[in-house]
Amino acid sequence: MIEIKNIFKSFGSSEVLIDISAKFERGKTNLIIGQSGSGKTVLLKCLLGLYVTDNGELIYDNIYSSRMNDEEKINIKKEMGMVFQGSALFDSMTVLENVRFPLDMLTKYSEREKNEIALKFIDRVNLNDAINKLPSEISGGMQKRVGIARAIVLNPKYLFCDEPNSGLDPKTAIVIDNLIQEITKEYNITTVINSHDMNSVIEIGENIIFLKKGIKLWQGNNKEILNSKNKEVEDFVYSSELVKKLRKN
Amino acid sequence: MVKSSFIKPCKKNILYKLIFKEINDLVLDSIPIVSILSFFIGGVVSIQMALNLESPLLSKTLIGFATRQSVILEFAPTFISIIMAGKVGSYITSSIGTMRVTEQIDALEVMGINSLNYLVFPKIIAMLMYPFIITFSMFLGLLGGLLAMTLTGVPSEAYIQGIQMDFDIFHVTYSYIKTLVFSFILATVPAFHGFYMKGGALDVGKASTQSFYWTSIIIIIVNYIITQLLLS
Numbered sequence: 001m002i003e004i005k006n007i008f009k010s011f012g013s014s015e016v017l018i019d020i021s022a023k024f025e026r027g028k029t030n031l032i033i034g035q036s037g038s039g040k041t042v043l044l045k046c047l048l049g050l051y052v053t054d055n056g057e058l059i060y061d062n063i064y065s066s067r068m069n070d071e072e073k074i075n076i077k078k079e080m081g082m083v084f085q086g087s088a089l090f091d092s093m094t095v096l097e098n099v100r101f102p103l104d105m106l107t108k109y110s111e112r113e114k115n116e117i118a119l120k121f122i123d124r125v126n127l128n129d130a131i132n133k134l135p136s137e138i139s140g141g142m143q144k145r146v147g148i149a150r151a152i153v154l155n156p157k158y159l160f161c162d163e164p165n166s167g168l169d170p171k172t173a174i175v176i177d178n179l180i181q182e183i184t185k186e187y188n189i190t191t192v193i194n195s196h197d198m199n200s201v202i203e204i205g206e207n208i209i210f211l212k213k214g215i216k217l218w219q220g221n222n223k224e225i226l227n228s229k230n231k232e233v234e235d236f237v238y239s240s241e242l243v244k245k246l247r248k249n
Numbered sequence: 250m251v252k253s254s255f256i257k258p259c260k261k262n263i264l265y266k267l268i269f270k271e272i273n274d275l276v277l278d279s280i281p282i283v284s285i286l287s288f289f290i291g292g293v294v295s296i297q298m299a300l301n302l303e304s305p306l307l308s309k310t311l312i313g314f315a316t317r318q319s320v321i322l323e324f325a326p327t328f329i330s331i332i333m334a335g336k337v338g339s340y341i342t343s344s345i346g347t348m349r350v351t352e353q354i355d356a357l358e359v360m361g362i363n364s365l366n367y368l369v370f371p372k373i374i375a376m377l378m379y380p381f382i383i384t385f386s387m388f389l390g391l392l393g394g395l396l397a398m399t400l401t402g403v404p405s406e407a408y409i410q411g412i413q414m415d416f417d418i419f420h421v422t423y424s425y426i427k428t429l430v431f432s433f434i435l436a437t438v439p440a441f442h443g444f445y446m447k448g449g450a451l452d453v454g455k456a457s458t459q460s461f462y463w464t465s466i467i468i469i470i471v472n473y474i475i476t477q478l479l480l481s
């Protein structure tokens with residue numbers, strides 16, 4: 001579980017995150033939702049330690065960020081995996097090399113063990129046919145799956161996904177969402193996902209945090225969000241004409 | 250930036266692999282263009298020298314001498330380095346810049362890898378091989394001069410004799426000191442422009458242009474300073 005308390009973050013004079021407190025639970029897919037520019041990516045990067053917060057406390061399973069020394073900071077990073085918005089695969093490496101990369105860099109396994117582990121995770125995301133292909137030779141959905149395999153290859157406690165299904169067709173998007181949810185349950189990971197996609201919200205929103213202009217306006221699950229009386233949440237949920245029409249019927 | 254690229258290094262066998270890859274991409278891949286440029290410019294320099302020394306009172310050996318001096322002192326180390334600021338420099342900036350805009354550098358950081366060490370250090374080490382390119386360039390420049398003179402009718406013995414005339418080893422030392430300094434500039438300045446760039450794919454192109462601009466200006470100024478210090 002990750003708990004954040006009174007997080008503030010600003011760049012120069014623009015305040016991007018304002019007094020955010022929340023809990024992200026273990027074994028669940030926790031969603032951060034909100035419009036473009038609401039601060040989702042910045043919040044995720046704070047959780048990852050890529051940005052330093054101006055104020056507030058991040059607590060990773062009872063380990064307080066403010067009390068960590070440098071070694072503990074490195075160790076907690078080893079417990080984290082990240083799936084990037086644009087996959088961020090290393091484009092000179094094959095699928096297998098990409099997935100094996102964290103093992104190569106950070107573990108002392110033998111070559112054979114590294115290949116075995118990498119292949120196990122490649123199999124888990126159903127990419128056995130693409131092992132020796134380069135990222136440029138596979139589809140966007142496949143790239144996302146490679147990104148997921150690479151993020152979980154070191155068995156992280158925490159998995160962060162920045163809009164894992166952006167740029168994908170609705171069907172593939174749901175496949176990716178479900179894959180992330182299955183993996184979360186299977187390995188009992190604390191997963192935090194950024195999204196502005198209502199399909200994901202309905203499909204895998206077990207614990208949802210709604211941000212607007214850097215402020216947390218609402219928290220709940222995918223059942224509660226549809227009946228939320230919060231005006232801003234309602235606006236976001238029923239922003240598409242399709243959903244509005246369905247609602248009237 | 251340079252300092253942090255030396256700390257928290259990655260494992261030895263990975264480092265060796267990275268260095269070999271960079272030697273291939275940065276140094277070996279540059280040999281064809283350097284060869285062509287050096288050979289022809291060497292020819293042109295000797296023809297111009299011959300033109301300027303066209304007096305019956307002056308010995309033909311002076312052509313070889315003057316060609317050697319300009320090729321070794323200036324043309325090979327400086328001119329080729331400016332060309333490399335375009336070739337190697339824009340390659341470094343665009344490859345690192347692309348990694349920045351596609352979040353590959355963030356991906357390294359998230360894994361707890363020192364991305365500066367992973368990306369920049371192997372390039373600095375690989376560029377230690379750069380003086381070999383310059384040696385190659387000097388040799389081909391002089392060869393180009395020889396061929397041009399043979400075609401113009403200057404006896405090759407006179408040219409070769411001229412090349413060996415009043416040979417001062419310090420001039421070669423000066424040349425290689427310059428080359429080593431330039432190789433460091435060629436690895437780090439473009440890396441800096443790629444690593445700290447912001448924006449999208451279009452900005453990678455802009456960053457490459459900026460990188461060429463600054464790398465070549467820095468090389469020219471440093472060239473002046475080193476020459477002032479060592480030769481005057």
Ligand SMILES: Nc1ncnc2c1ncn2[C@@H]1O[C@H](COP(=O)(O)OP(=O)(O)OP(=O)(O)O)[C@@H](O)[C@H]1O
Nearest residue numbers: 011014016034035036037038039040041042043196
């Ligand atoms: N490194 C930065 N420096 C300055 N401002 C930044 C930086 N990163 C983000 N911002 C600003 O913070 C705000 C929130 O950005 P963020 O990327 O978190 O939005 P987002 O919710 O992820 O949007 P999207 O859905 O489009 O990805 C934006 O106004 C952005 O301009």
Ligand SMILES: [Mg+2]
Nearest residue numbers: 040041042162
């Ligand atoms: Mg974002």
